[in-house]
Amino acid sequence: MRHGFSRITNIFAFKFLPMDTLLSLQHLKKYYATQKAVDDISFDIEKGSIFGLLGPNGAGKTTLLRMITGIFYPDEGQIMLEGKPFNPSEDISKIGYMPEERGMYKKMKIGEQALYLAQLKGLSKADATEKIIYWFKKLEMESWWNKKVEDLSKGMSQKLQFVITVLHEPKLIILDEPFSGLDPLNANLIKDEIYGLAKKGSTIIFSTHRMEQVEEICDHIVLVNLGKKILDGTVADIKQQFKENIFSIETNQIDHISDNPTFSIVRKEGNKVFVKINDGYDSNQVLTHLINNKHNIVAYNELLPSLNEIFIKLVESTHATARAFQNI
Amino acid sequence: MRKIWLIIQREYTTRVKNKRFLLITFLMPLLIIGLIFGSAYLTSTGTEHRKIAVVDPNGFIKNSLKNTGQIDFEFPQNIDTSNYSSKGYTDILILPKFDSTQKTNYILRSKKSMGLMMQNSISDKINNAIEDQMLQSAGIRQTVLDSIHKASQYAELKAYEDKGKASKESNAGLAMGIGYASGFLIYITLFIYGTMVMRGVMEEKTNRIAEVIISSVKPFELMLGKIIGIGAVGLTQFILWIILITTLTSVGMGLLPADLQNQVTTLQQTNGQMGGAAGMAQASESAMRIYDMQHTIAMANWPLIIGCFIFYFLGGYLFYSALFAAVGSVVNEDPQDAQSLMFPITMPIIFSYLITNMVTQNPNTPLAFWASIIPFSSPMVMMARIAYGVPSAVTYWELALSMFVLIAGFLFTTWLSGKIYRTGILMYGKKVNWKTMMKWAFTKQF
Numbered sequence: 058m059r060h061g062f063s064r065i066t067n068i069f070a071f072k073f074l075p076m077d078t079l080l081s082l083q084h085l086k087k088y089y090a091t092q093k094a095v096d097d098i099s100f101d102i103e104k105g106s107i108f109g110l111l112g113p114n115g116a117g118k119t120t121l122l123r124m125i126t127g128i129f130y131p132d133e134g135q136i137m138l139e140g141k142p143f144n145p146s147e148d149i150s151k152i153g154y155m156p157e158e159r160g161m162y163k164k165m166k167i168g169e170q171a172l173y174l175a176q177l178k179g180l181s182k183a184d185a186t187e188k189i190i191y192w193f194k195k196l197e198m199e200s201w202w203n204k205k206v207e208d209l210s211k212g213m214s215q216k217l218q219f220v221i222t223v224l225h226e227p228k229l230i231i232l233d234e235p236f237s238g239l240d241p242l243n244a245n246l247i248k249d250e251i252y253g254l255a256k257k258g259s260t261i262i263f264s265t266h267r268m269e270q271v272e273e274i275c276d277h278i279v280l281v282n283l284g285k286k287i288l289d290g291t292v293a294d295i296k297q298q299f300k301e302n303i304f305s306i307e308t309n310q311i312d313h314i315s316d317n318p319t320f321s322i323v324r325k326e327g328n329k330v331f332v333k334i335n336d337g338y339d340s341n342q343v344l345t346h347l348i349n350n351k352h353n354i355v356a357y358n359e360l361l362p363s364l365n366e367i368f369i370k371l372v373e374s375t376h377a378t379a380r381a382f383q384n385i
Numbered sequence: 386m387r388k389i390w391l392i393i394q395r396e397y398t399t400r401v402k403n404k405r406f407l408l409i410t411f412l413m414p415l416l417i418i419g420l421i422f423g424s425a426y427l428t429s430t431g432t433e434h435r436k437i438a439v440v441d442p443n444g445f446i447k448n449s450l451k452n453t454g455q456i457d458f459e460f461p462q463n464i465d466t467s468n469y470s471s472k473g474y475t476d477i478l479i480l481p482k483f484d485s486t487q488k489t490n491y492i493l494r495s496k497k498s499m500g501l502m503m504q505n506s507i508s509d510k511i512n513n514a515i516e517d518q519m520l521q522s523a524g525i526r527q528t529v530l531d532s533i534h535k536a537s538q539y540a541e542l543k544a545y546e547d548k549g550k551a552s553k554e555s556n557a558g559l560a561m562g563i564g565y566a567s568g569f570l571i572y573i574t575l576f577i578y579g580t581m582v583m584r585g586v587m588e589e590k591t592n593r594i595a596e597v598i599i600s601s602v603k604p605f606e607l608m609l610g611k612i613i614g615i616g617a618v619g620l621t622q623f624i625l626w627i628i629l630i631t632t633l634t635s636v637g638m639g640l641l642p643a644d645l646q647n648q649v650t651t652l653q654q655t656n657g658q659m660g661g662a663a664g665m666a667q668a669s670e671s672a673m674r675i676y677d678m679q680h681t682i683a684m685a686n687w688p689l690i691i692g693c694f695i696f697y698f699l700g701g702y703l704f705y706s707a708l709f710a711a712v713g714s715v716v717n718e719d720p721q722d723a724q725s726l727m728f729p730i731t732m733p734i735i736f737s738y739l740i741t742n743m744v745t746q747n748p749n750t751p752l753a754f755w756a757s758i759i760p761f762s763s764p765m766v767m768m769a770r771i772a773y774g775v776p777s778a779v780t781y782w783e784l785a786l787s788m789f790v791l792i793a794g795f796l797f798t799t800w801l802s803g804k805i806y807r808t809g810i811l812m813y814g815k816k817v818n819w820k821t822m823m824k825w826a827f828t829k830q831f
Contacts, residue, residue, distance in 0.1 A: 126600045128811070146603075154600035158813065160593030165399065176391050177601040221597070 078140070079104040079260045080125070080229060085134035087120050094120040096284035097134070102262065102277070107255050109275035109292075110264040111364075113372050117284040118264050119157065122231055125262070126154045138229070150179040153227035157234050157264075159218050161206040168202035171221055178225040185224070192220045196246065211238045219247055223254060230254060231262045236270060248274065268365035280368065282375045288367075296361040299370075302334040304343065307356035319346045331360065388602045389610045396585070396614025401621060410622050414629040418637075435503070438464050438474040442482045449514035455503065466494050478507070483515055556684050557773075561745045563685055564769035567694050568741035571765050575701055575734055578619045579709040583723065585611050586713030586806070595810045604807040608714075609799070612706050616699060623698070627691075641675075648672035653679070686774070693771050696788065701764025703795035705730060711802035714809035715817040722816065729819060737762035744769040748778045760794030763787045801826050 080102040087095040095117045102108045112118045123129040125136060127145025136143035138151065162170055168189065175185035193199050196216055206214055215238050223230055232251070236244045251274065255261055263275060271278060272292060280288035288295060306314065307329050316322055319342050320332040334343055340359065347354055400406055436457045439450060450458040461472070469477040476495040483489060491511065493499065517530055586608070589595045598607055638646070649672050712726045740762055744753040748770040757767040757779070767787050770779045804826040809817065 123811075128596070128599055149601060152600070154597075156593075156596040156600070158593045158596055160597070162399075162588070162594060163592060173391065173395055174597065174601070177388055177598065218597075 077104045078102070079138070080262075081137040082121075082125070083135045083137065085121070085124060085136070086132045087117075087124060087129060088132055093284045095124070095131075098281065098284075098286045099134075100279050100286065100289055102260060104260055105255060105258050106276045107251065107261045107263060107274055109271040109278035110262055110281070111266065111268070111271060111278055111368065112281040113266060116281045118281060119233070121281065122154070122156075122233060122262070122264060125229075126152055126231060150225060151228045153178075153222040153225065153230045155218055155222040155230075155232045155235060157237075161214060161217065163207040164205060166202070167204050167206060167209070167217060170206065171217070171224070174221050175224045178227075180225050188224050188226075189220070192224060196220065196250075212240055212243050215239055216243060216247070219250070223250070223259075227259065229260050229262065231264070233264045234267075235263070236265075236267070266368075268363065268368055272364045278364075280371060282372050285375075287371055287375055292364065295364070295367065299362050299367045300359070301362065302340075303360045304332055304334065304340060305356075305358050305360055306330045306332060306347065306352075306354060308353055309355065310353050313350075313352055314347075317346060319343045328355075389606050389613075392602070392607060392610025393614040393617065396611050397617050400581075400615065400618045406618070406622075410625050411629070414626055414633060418630070418633060435475045435499070436473065437476045437478055437507075438469050438472070440464065440477065440479045443480060443518075445518045446480060446511060446514045449510050449517075450507075451510075453506075456507075469494070470496055480511070483518075556681055559681050559685055560748075560772040560774070560778075562772075563690060564745040564748070564772035565742070567690070567697075567768040567772065568738065568745070568765040571694075571698055571701055571768060572734065572738045572741070574619055574623075574698060575705050575764070576731075578615055578702055579705045579730070579734075580727075581618075582612055582615050582706040583709040583713035583727070585615065586710050586810070587716055587723065590714060590716070590810055591718055599810070604810055605803045608707075608710050608803060608806045612703065612710060612799075615706070616702050619698070619702060620695070623695075638675075645672050645675075649675050649679075652676040685772070689775060690771060693784075694768060697764040697768050697791070700760075700788070700791040700795060704760050704764070704791065704798050705734065707795065707799040707802040711805040711809070711822060714806040715812065715822060717814060717816070726817075726819065733761040737765045741765040741769045745772075748773045754783070757783070758787050758790055760791045763791050 078101045081099075082101075083099050085095050085098050086093075098117075098121065110118055110121065120129065124131050125143075127143070127149055138148050161167075165173075171189045172182065172185050175189065176182060180188070190199075193201065198216065198220070201209070201213075201217070206217070209217065215235075219232075219235065222232070235247060235251075239247065251261055251263075263271070265271060275292060277291050278288070278295065279286055290298065303323060304320075308314065309328060311325060311328055311330060314322070314330050314332075318335065319338045320334050323331040323333050325331070332343070334340060344354075344357060347357075434455060434457075436459065439446070439458055439460050441447060441460060447460060452458060459474070464472060464474075464477065466477055466479075475497070476493060476499065479492045479494075481489045481491060493504070493507070520530060521527065589598070589607075595607075602610075641649075652672060653676065708730050709727070712723060712730065716723045716726065737756065740752065740756045744750075744756065744766050747753065753766060753770060756762040757770050767779070767784070771784070773779070775781065775784060805822045808825040809822070
């Protein structure tokens with residue numbers, strides 16, 4: 058009876074999901090003895106998107122990723138992959154996971170190691186060999202085959218990790234801090250590969266606390282802190298949501314601009330004035346005011362907050378709430 | 386299953402291809418055989434030489450103190466404890482006038498103290514001489530005495546296992562030897578392969594490859610694959626050793642002089658009898674010794690012993706290596722932690738070894754029985770008992786019960802360790818003790 062009921066809810070869940078959702082987390086919970094690592098988190102990830110999972114250290118990102126990769130089982134909630142309940146033993150080959158704590162067998166030859174890990178993902182030996190050769194050629198690693206991992210630099214082994222993660226052409230690629238330890242050249246190389254994979258239809262979850270990378274790469278982000286989701290949306294939407302109506306006005310008559318009903322000055326810098334639009338007015342009215350007063354305007358821009366600023370602001374406020382609760 | 390197979394293959398091939406494995410596998414039999422022959426050679430030749438001055442007021446001792454390769458006895462005049470070393474003697478042996486009515490001591494003084502073996506051989510000679518003297522003074526002639534002494538060389542105890550018609554000659558010395566050797570081998574290999582499993586797990590954890598792999602396979606599969614792979618390495622090593630030792634001994638036999646080989650063959654054909662007294666004379670002492678050794682070795686039920694050995698090696702290995710894997714999974718970079726966590730595992734192994742030493746002499750005590758049933762000690766102790774024969778020393782039901790309990794035991798430790806391993810392998814930077822590990826094992830985790 059119960060089984061039948063849950064099947065009905067699954068059908069409903071499937072129907073209500075947009076067709077292009079690859080992964081859907083529904084009310085996931087994971088409690089440890091001392092803390093709520095993941096406390097009722099839900100979000101959807103679209104097929105072919107690059108998704109950013111952000112959060113400070115200890116926010117619950119790794120626990121969340123370990124549930125998505127089937128390493129941990131959620132205490133409560135459900136994970137849907139392609140509209141069906143996630144089944145670790147079957148679906149594991151659809152996922153490529155590059156954990157933050159990653160390493161290789163130091164004494165094993167690189168080629169053999171890549172072959173071994175690819176076969177563990179379910180590839181046949183011939184298939185795996187072919188794909189390793191393709192990737193090694195592509196990332197100029199051909200001469201590495203008979204080397205040992207202990208002979209590689211940190212950046213080089215990072216590159217190898219990436220290849221091993223994407224080798225079996227997983228539908229879902231999870232990269233936890235993929236750029237740590239990479240020089241800018243190699244970071245760009247990997248970044249281009251990530252774009253390429255997304256273009257070919259792979260979905261990428263990108264977990265980090267480096268905001269400038271997220272801003273550049275991700276379409277959609279979720280911010281978690283203290284086990285809870287505190288932000289969910291596209292990068293553009295979130296910036297709009299957190300904008301503070303601050304504009305920069307570039308002019309060669311900086312001293313002529315003063316506070317008025319439409320805006321108030323935040324600060325002046327060189328030949329730029331930063332102003333906050335007062336409530337009840339919009340940017341056009343500000344511009345009209347400036348033109349009417351014959352100010353010589355060179356440039357007029359809206360100043361959107363960086364993700365970094367939003368991140369710090371939100372994390373600090375949730376920490377403050379958490380601290381407040383702890384004090385009670 | 387395919388994934389466990391891949392893991393087993395990797396664990397096996399990386400170790401078997403390792404140069405250290407090849408070295409140990411091929412050098413060990415050479416080393417053992419070398420040690421046996423070497424020590425035999427050393428004891429026969431390389432020991433010190435003693436020149437002993439004997440002061441004997443009795444007169445009859447002289448005949449019994451014959452010179453040997455190591456000791457020269459001389460009976461000089463005018464010698465005492467003050468001047469023996471200046472006269473070129475290493476020791477002085479001062480005998481009192483023996484009187485059969487009271488106990489007397491005789492004294493040995495040496496520049497360098499004498500080993501126990503040599504002391505015993507001297508006191509045996511003197512005591513025999515006194516015994517002979519007493520018998521002679523009681524009226525027994527020297528010729529009678531000589532024939533009495535020879536008698537002990539003609540009669541020998543032959544014990545038989547009573548199995549009705551198929552009664553077979555048994556040999557307690559051989560049983561003890563086999564029991565001890567197999568117990569010791571299992572003891573050593575539990576340590577070697579157990580710690581190999583532990584270090585393998587630690588390697589995966591400290592290299593940070595564990596999480597990469599368990600995003601492809603279940604932690605339990607990874608642990609099991611490692612245990613089975615390393616167990617297969619151990620089995621390979623044993624089989625290679627058996628092959629190497631048998632080939633080396635047969636090659637060694639082939640190198641013996643031809644007439645010695647012929648004598649041994651004749652002895653084999655005639656069941657140790659070479660046509661009466663004349664035959665005995667024909668067979669040299671060495672041929673007799675080789676024949677005796679072969680004859681004794683053939684007495685044991687080798688298929689049973691080897692079969693049981695492989696079972697108990699594997700059972701004991703699976704039982705303990707799972708626990709070693711659990712320890713490996715909770716250790717961080719610090720090998721010191723591993724030492725203290727290993728203690729509860731190594732203690733029962735060492736205890737079992739001590740029990741085994743007792744059981745090799747006394748296979749049927751209650752201690753021997755219980756220790757051969759409990760899986761912590763059964764791999765070693767049961768092997769010591771099996772050497773005395775099945776079903777004469779160990780009944781079939783005891784063997785079956787012991788095997789069953791061992792299988793149940795390793796299933797349990799594997800299950801237990803699987804739970805600990807699963808949590809430990811992803812846990813960094815936290816110091817863990819057995820109490821926490823048990824909590825992980827018996828409460829729901831992840």
